[in-house]
Amino acid sequence: MNETSLDQELQQIQNVYDLLTEFIVQYSFQIVGAVIILLIGIWIANKVSNFVVSQFEKHNIDVTLGNFVSNLVRICIIAMVAIISLGKLGISVTPMVAAIGAASLGAGLALQGMLANYAAGVTIIVTRPFVIGNTIEIKGVAGVVKQIQLGLTILTNEEGELISIPNKHIVGEILHNSHEYKLVDTQFNIDYQTDPQQVIKLISDAVMSHGGVSQTRTPQVGINDFNSIGMEIGVRYWVPTNSYFEDKYQANLAIIKALKSADITIPCPVREIHLQQ
Incomplete structure (x- = not known):
């Protein structure tokens, strides 16, 4: 009984070996041709992708858009070459395309959030x-x-x-x-007896003296509002985002130094308390 089972297993292995040998002998040239076509296609896809990137860089087009277009071109070329390779092996791609479409529909329903991010990413890259x-x-x-x-x-x-x-x-x-810049927007009060034009000039000069503040955009300084404490002075200027807080603190220090040197004080709220017997 054991010898019979062993003979059956050996026979099955022999059948598989014969089937593989026949397949390799019959389709060896097709397999080699398909592999060669696929390798050549991948090489061409990489060359074309690099050429697209170089053209985008040559014409100073955004690098993000260049990478997106080059990757899209590479994927399209590889997909076409893969279809040609499968046809070389005698495999019909029509049922495969139908199966991929059905699978894509199911995956799309399950991955709606991810696909929404991808669609939005394409919109960002194209519209910039x-x-x-x-x-x-x-x-x-x-x-x-x-x-x-x-x-x-x-x-x-x-x-x-x-x-x-x-x-x-x-x-x-x-x-x-x-x-590349970020806006700094701040306010403080001065006495009504203080000359606002003097304060505006002092602050403008102090802000512009700080090297971190954008020199292409003139700081905006003026009377922002009136309140019970005094006149509210508004100050708006732009600094590089990567050093936002550093430049903001240095500019604020320059402002307070300029006010003190001109004997201009910032009034504090005063509260009167009356005690009744």
Whole structure:
């Protein structure tokens, strides 16, 4: 009984060996041809992709858009070469395409959030509301754009933190893009007896004297409001995002030094308390 089982197993192995040998002998040239076509196609895809990137760089087009187009070209070429290789082996791609379509539909229903991020990423790359190096603020989160991917956008701030924002939360939302600078907006009070024009000139000169403040945008200094304490002076100027707090603190120090040197004081709120017997 054992010898019969062993003979059957040996016979099955022999049948498999014969089948593989026949397949290799009959389709060896087709297999080699398909592999050669696939390798050549991958080589061509890489060459064309690199050429596309070089052309984008030559014409100073955004690197993110260049990478997206080059990757898309590479994928399309490899897909076409793969179809040709399968045809070389005598495999019909029509049922395979139908199966891929059905699987894609099911995967799309299961991965709606991820596909929404990818669709938003394509929109960002094509429309380019911002590029790498810009300072953006979205839903209260601000930073410098470090990388734009299909699924998410990565920001960085002065602390070196990496902030990942899914692209679906960017497209369709209110987006602030201040390019490489960020706005500093501050207010303080002066006495009504103080000459506001003198204060405005002192503050403008003090802010412009700090090297970190943008020299291409003139600081905005003026009377912002009136209140019971005094005249409220508003100060607005732009500093590089990657050194926002450092430049802001230095500019504020320059402002307070200029006010003190001119004997201009910032009034404090006064509260009167009456005690009744």
